[in-house]
Amino acid sequence: MILALGLVGALQTLLIGGFAGYYLSESLFEQIGQRALMVAKTVAAMPAVIEGVRRSDSESLNRLSRRVAATNDALFIVIGDHNAIRLAHPDPARLGHSMGDDDGDYGTRALVHGESYVSRARGSLGFSMRGKAPIVIPDSGEIIGIVSVGYALDQVLASIRRYELVLYGVLGLMLMGSVIAAIIIAGRFKQAIFGLEPEEIARLFEEREATLQSVREGIIAVDRDGLITTFNRTAIVTLDLEPATQLTGRPIDEVLPGNYLLAVLENGQPDFDKEVWFHGQQMIVNRLPVRQGDEIIGVVASFRRRDELDQVSQQLTRIQQYADTLRSQTHEYSNKLHTIAGLIQIDAKEEALKLIGDEVSDHQSLIHLLLEAVPDPVIAGCLLGKYNRAREMGLRLDIDPDSQMTDVPSELPRDQLVSVLGNLIDNALEATRHHRGAGGRVSLTMTDLGHDLIFEVEDQGPGIPDDQQERIFERGVTSKGESGHGIGLHLVRQFVQRWGGSITVENLQPTGSRFTLYLSKRPDDPKGSGNERYPDNEMHPDDGENTA
Numbered sequence: 001m002i003l004a005l006g007l008v009g010a011l012q013t014l015l016i017g018g019f020a021g022y023y024l025s026e027s028l029f030e031q032i033g034q035r036a037l038m039v040a041k042t043v044a045a046m047p048a049v050i051e052g053v054r055r056s057d058s059e060s061l062n063r064l065s066r067r068v069a070a071t072n073d074a075l076f077i078v079i080g081d082h083n084a085i086r087l088a089h090p091d092p093a094r095l096g097h098s099m100g101d102d103d104g105d106y107g108t109r110a111l112v113h114g115e116s117y118v119s120r121a122r123g124s125l126g127f128s129m130r131g132k133a134p135i136v137i138p139d140s141g142e143i144i145g146i147v148s149v150g151y152a153l154d155q156v157l158a159s160i161r162r163y164e165l166v167l168y169g170v171l172g173l174m175l176m177g178s179v180i181a182a183i184i185i186a187g188r189f190k191q192a193i194f195g196l197e198p199e200e201i202a203r204l205f206e207e208r209e210a211t212l213q214s215v216r217e218g219i220i221a222v223d224r225d226g227l228i229t230t231f232n233r234t235a236i237v238t239l240d241l242e243p244a245t246q247l248t249g250r251p252i253d254e255v256l257p258g259n260y261l262l263a264v265l266e267n268g269q270p271d272f273d274k275e276v277w278f279h280g281q282q283m284i285v286n287r288l289p290v291r292q293g294d295e296i297i298g299v300v301a302s303f304r305r306r307d308e309l310d311q312v313s314q315q316l317t318r319i320q321q322y323a324d325t326l327r328s329q330t331h332e333y334s335n336k337l338h339t340i341a342g343l344i345q346i347d348a349k350e351e352a353l354k355l356i357g358d359e360v361s362d363h364q365s366l367i368h369l370l371l372e373a374v375p376d377p378v379i380a381g382c383l384l385g386k387y388n389r390a391r392e393m394g395l396r397l398d399i400d401p402d403s404q405m406t407d408v409p410s411e412l413p414r415d416q417l418v419s420v421l422g423n424l425i426d427n428a429l430e431a432t433r434h435h436r437g438a439g440g441r442v443s444l445t446m447t448d449l450g451h452d453l454i455f456e457v458e459d460q461g462p463g464i465p466d467d468q469q470e471r472i473f474e475r476g477v478t479s480k481g482e483s484g485h486g487i488g489l490h491l492v493r494q495f496v497q498r499w500g501g502s503i504t505v506e507n508l509q510p511t512g513s514r515f516t517l518y519l520s521k522r523p524d525d526p527k528g529s530g531n532e533r534y535p536d537n538e539m540h541p542d543d544g545e546n547t548a
Helices: 002-044 047-055 058-071 153-192 198-214 233-238 261-267 306-345 349-373 377-392 414-436 488-499
Strands: 076-081 086-088 117-123 126-136 143-152 218-223 228-231 271-278 281-292 295-305 396-399 441-447 452-458 502-507 513-520
Touching: 002 058, 002 076, 002 117, 002 126, 002 143, 002 153, 047 058, 047 076, 047 126, 047 143, 058 076, 058 086, 126 153, 143 153, 218 233, 233 295, 261 281, 261 295, 306 349, 349 377, 349 396, 377 396, 377 414, 414 441, 414 452, 414 488, 414 513, 488 502, 488 513
Parallel strands: 396 441
Antiparallel strands: 076 086, 076 143, 117 126, 126 143, 218 228, 218 295, 271 281, 281 295, 441 452, 452 513, 502 513
16 A cells, blocks of 8 residues: 555656646746737837838847847847848847848748748857837838747746755645555554454455355354345345345335334343344344444344244254163162062062062053054153153152053154143142152053044142132142242143133142143144233343243
């Protein structure tokens, strides 16, 4: 930049200097020429000159010409007759000779055509600017002679050189100023771009574009005026816009109404993991202000569909369930192995064999029931894990032997179904343990007859008051009196509504409650028939708890 701006400044300086010098010299030459022409016309119009030329009085004409030349600082004043023969000249030796001997100009334009004009020539008295005018008799208009007035150009050139010194000095200062300005501009520019060179900026731009397009989350950035400056293809796909849509330069409120980005732009407070609704879709959004020093210059938002995060969360939940199942089985079988080992050591072989037989019989009957009634391995695995979990808690989970769950729709997400079913069973186990203690029972009945999948979970807890049976599905409402609960049944209700099903609660006699879950095999709108809308367009992120 310094070289480029310096060369441009030098070129401009040279061009300006050249044109200025040229027009300055031409202007001075023109002024001297006009001055010579005015003196020539004045002399040609003097009566003494007209009379002297008519009488060819060289003596009087010479005296007059010298006096006028001295008065006007002229180099010479030459007067000739109608044949251009000198009648007056500073050099007496040239009197009587033709004026054409000096510069080849016989004064034809003045003597023949009566013109007054300016010429530049080098004669016997040096290089001069000459003004020539015809001598005309006023009454008749007859041309009887010519006057030539000359000014030495050496003086003009000396003046031009003086002006040029000043001009070139100014131009030199301009050139130095251009170089200094180039250095300052380049320094400021480099500071603004963090000391990067242009090729480094280009490389970073390409890397940024590649990074934006590789991120699986939608990204949109806006400037301080709320206009979109950056977006990636994932944002277009996530928002269900046309693939060829260009968002750059468009107002963010036009693309995403109610986006809250401008609020972040005003208050400068970032938002993380907020649940919002965009275009009928539930999103997890992060909004972060972009700062330059202490000034907020924009906002960047990243977002992803909630269902994608739910899939990850549900996969983690399933892994946790498998881990809990294995832990429960390990704990239970470890205790029973120790018991069997103790019975063998005290020579109570019959009791040991009976304990082994009971254990094998219980598990075999359960596994046989699950294989016959629940062929889906995900659902069967969940129930087996909850069975072991109940035994670990000192409770029993009884599955109705007449249960059947073989016609589960393929489009019904298994991970969400087992999450809902696991929530209901866990809540029943917790309620039974707190109210009944060890030995309590939880019953599960399943059927897929008809158009619905029906799950009934009965516990031996204290029951649920009638005025609380609807509130228990609200987020944060719990009967445990502990923080971190009141989420599981809220998730159950959300899934049931999305699938177009229903869930009912009723109290049993003398104690206990029954939760009945209905899921349609062919829902009209499995993805969103019951989606709730929140008045502030915001929801708090779920923390993954499976407890009510």
